[in-house]
Amino acid sequence: METTNITTDRIKLPFNFDVVKMLEETKILQSGNFEYYDVIPLRSPAHLVDTSLPFPPPAEDYADGSWTDWLDTSALNKSPYLTSIVNFFKEHTTVNLVRLLRLAPHATVKEHTDPTLGLEIEKSVIRLTIPILNNENVTFYLNNTPVLMKPGECWYMRLTDPHKVINNGNEERINLTIDIIPNDWIKQVIKESES
Template identity: 40%
Template sequence: MTETALPLCSRLTLPTNLPALQQALTRLDTHAWQAHFNRGYHEGDWSGVALVAAEDAPLPLAPGTGSPSSLAWWQGEPAWQQALAPFQASLRAARLLRLGAGARIHEHRDPDLGRPGGCLRLHIPLLSPPGVEFLVDGLQVPMRPGECWFIDLSRPHRVNNPGPGERIHLVLDCAADPWLLALIDEGLAQTPALQPGRAGQAFERFRQQVSEAPALAAQLQALEDPRAFVAEAVRLGAELGLAFSEAEVLGAMRRGKQAWSDQWRV
């Protein structure tokens, strides 16, 4: 596999000592958590604690181009040292990221991740309520605590934590070294098939109903403005008891369903 042909995600064959990491979390000073700098991207608590950051990063959680520097606070914690050890040669940044109960990260892209010369993003869930949705291109990445996942976050992605409880991941940015690319390729064999998120499943049911209902198709066909089309699809779905968002409609169109929306406007 090459850096220019990255998969959407891959579950890596790397063991983690989850109990030790969760115990280390309990020893973390509650005042250490800092609000994420991308304030326009989220609702609710999205915060983090840096372990490794670029020397020229304007904020501990922000990216930089300088050499990676390990912060002193975690050096006495064997659990963090053990978790980061396999990545030391490639590690550019490491941080704990927390999404509180009821919080959500809006859909966005991280264009510097996954592109040639950019970093590769790895997630190791430490705490994760079962209702968390981590959607990439509208598909749920089924990460479980203790697993290590590569995710191509240059693609559209969003996260929702309905709770109860907070979601905390250890998040690593690594150089696209050959050993890591090989590990990602190897992990594809054990990566489960991805399914649409809950709202995505509702949208698929709506799409099927529209294909079988000329009156619904006519309502959409009359709309030439794409924004009006998306808004009307969401409204009609709600009338049918199918809750999905505008992001779901837009994501479906991006994933090759543009033909479906266009056929009602021809």
């Protein structure tokens, strides 16, 4: 399937997840106070999960995630509902990196691009974003335009374009991000959701 036909930089996908269950499990995994930005890995390169495994050999191209095996972390194994979400995507495609991304109150993620996170890039992964905890003072900007994501929704965004996050609220923002290798299934879902 051609992926260059995708004309928009953001697409809400037809998946919705239980925010209460996601937040409940996320709160259990949190490790106290943090400054600015915190990452809780749920699925990581195998050698980081099981330190008895050797580092993978150097790769010419790390973009598609095939340079290593990926394993569920102990944090994911303690979280049955988050595991069910990851397993849903594993049933349909290859899942690489999965993380909970926490942004502190009154913090900003500066504008940047992720050169390998877009369908238009050959041999890439795409990132699906599922907001868990948000407030009306958090804004995710893609190409200087807000993306109005609600907790529990699932979004594909072309992150090869400039994006930033501003949290002007008094509570943290938490997103679940799932990096997958694009296959015909997810390309079809994205294409059908675009219209």
